[in-house]
Amino acid sequence: MTAALPENTILIIDDNVDTIRLLSAMVREQGRVLFATSGAAGLELARLQRPQLILLDVEMQGMDGFAVNEQLRRDPDLRSSAVIFVTAQSSPEAEIACLDAGAVDFIPKPLNAAVVQARVRTHLRLQAALAVLGDLANQDGLTGLYNRRYFDRQVATEFARHRRHQLPLGLVLVDVDDFKLFNDRYGHQRGDACLREVAETLQDGARRPGELAARYGGEEFVVLLPNTTPAALARYGDWLCRRIGALGIPHAAASAAPHVTASIGLCARIPAENDTVQGMLHAADMALYRAKRAGRNRSVL
Numbered sequence: 001m002t003a004a005l006p007e008n009t010i011l012i013i014d015d016n017v018d019t020i021r022l023l024s025a026m027v028r029e030q031g032r033v034l035f036a037t038s039g040a041a042g043l044e045l046a047r048l049q050r051p052q053l054i055l056l057d058v059e060m061q062g063m064d065g066f067a068v069n070e071q072l073r074r075d076p077d078l079r080s081s082a083v084i085f086v087t088a089q090s091s092p093e094a095e096i097a098c099l100d101a102g103a104v105d106f107i108p109k110p111l112n113a114a115v116v117q118a119r120v121r122t123h124l125r126l127q128a129a130l131a132v133l134g135d136l137a138n139q140d141g142l143t144g145l146y147n148r149r150y151f152d153r154q155v156a157t158e159f160a161r162h163r164r165h166q167l168p169l170g171l172v173l174v175d176v177d178d179f180k181l182f183n184d185r186y187g188h189q190r191g192d193a194c195l196r197e198v199a200e201t202l203q204d205g206a207r208r209p210g211e212l213a214a215r216y217g218g219e220e221f222v223v224l225l226p227n228t229t230p231a232a233l234a235r236y237g238d239w240l241c242r243r244i245g246a247l248g249i250p251h252a253a254a255s256a257a258p259h260v261t262a263s264i265g266l267c268a269r270i271p272a273e274n275d276t277v278q279g280m281l282h283a284a285d286m287a288l289y290r291a292k293r294a295g296r297n298r299s300v301l
């Protein structure tokens with residue numbers, strides 16, 4: 001028997017309490033087991049607990065299994081939970097209908113403990129592999145920060161949310177100063193190590209809920225700060241600039257200081273009706289350009 005991985009959560013949705021009891025007993029070694037006796041309650045739990053796997057009864061009072069599954073597949077937050085249908089209708093047509101609906105598998109009743117466990121084991125393994133791939137797809141390989149692709153997706157969502165609620169969105173563009181000279185002088189390996197240290201500083205400065213630091217490309221980074229006023233963003237930019245300088249990474253060829261510094265361009269505003277993410281990023285980029293022109297190692301709004 002495999003030890004239960006603490007991160008695995010299995011949600012059982014079934015309107016029959018006896019079936020829930022039976023299934024729970026079968027899979028309890030394989031993860032944390034939650035249950036709901038109706039589709040609506042199951043969706044609520046799935047939203048709160050994000051289970052890896054949902055064992056879903058097909059025939060239920062009220063919302064049936066197919067209706068629950070449709071809601072799960074439609075919701076981007078719930079889509080990553082894999083559904084296994086559990087049903088007494090074991091015709092080939094019923095099985096095909098379950099898989100066509102987007103379920104990963106089908107378990108026929110009457111339940112056989114060894115079969116249920118084998119299927120759950122297999123799908124928990126696949127779910128773990130998918131989670132790893134998902135993380136990799138969003139991550140920058142050198143620094144471990146989120147990558148541009150993930151940032152682009154998140155910033156679009158956040159921009160829309162800030163526009164809807166009329167909140168100020170803060171964007172921070174960070175560009176390492178004279179980095180070409182750094183590479184020329186110290187070599188690419190030291191250059192890579194330098195980018196990792198700067199990235200760690202950015203990660204450290206973006207720990208509150210909703211904050212996000214990403215590698216934008218090359219020696220450029222971006223930080224997204226939800227609900228941040230221009231005044232607060234200006235303070236953040238200055239603080240971040242000091243933090244990067246305080247790393248004290250020697251850079252004898254730099255123009256602004258004998259250590260590695262960065263220039264920072266800021267943009268904070270409540271998105272107007274005709275505003276775009278590109279417009280805000282462009283504004284931050286213009287501010288960054290002014291920071292460079294003014295002598296680098298500074299933050300400009």
Ligand code: GH3
Pocket residue numbers: 142175176177178179180181183187188189190191192195217218219292296
């Ligand atoms: P400025 O102060 O105007 O920003 O000057 P800069 O030299 O930093 O800017 P430039 O755009 O001329 O050069 C950026 C350098 O960053 C050139 C490129 O080789 C280096 N770079 C980009 N990505 C990486 C990387 O992943 N590792 C290393 N070591 N260097 C990188």
Ligand code: MG
Pocket residue numbers: 014015016057058059060061
């Ligand atoms: Mg039922």
Ligand code: MG
Pocket residue numbers: 175176218219220
């Ligand atoms: Mg650059």
Ligand code: MG
Pocket residue numbers: none
């Ligand atoms: Mg440049």
Ligand code: MG
Pocket residue numbers: 175176177178179180219
């Ligand atoms: Mg640079």
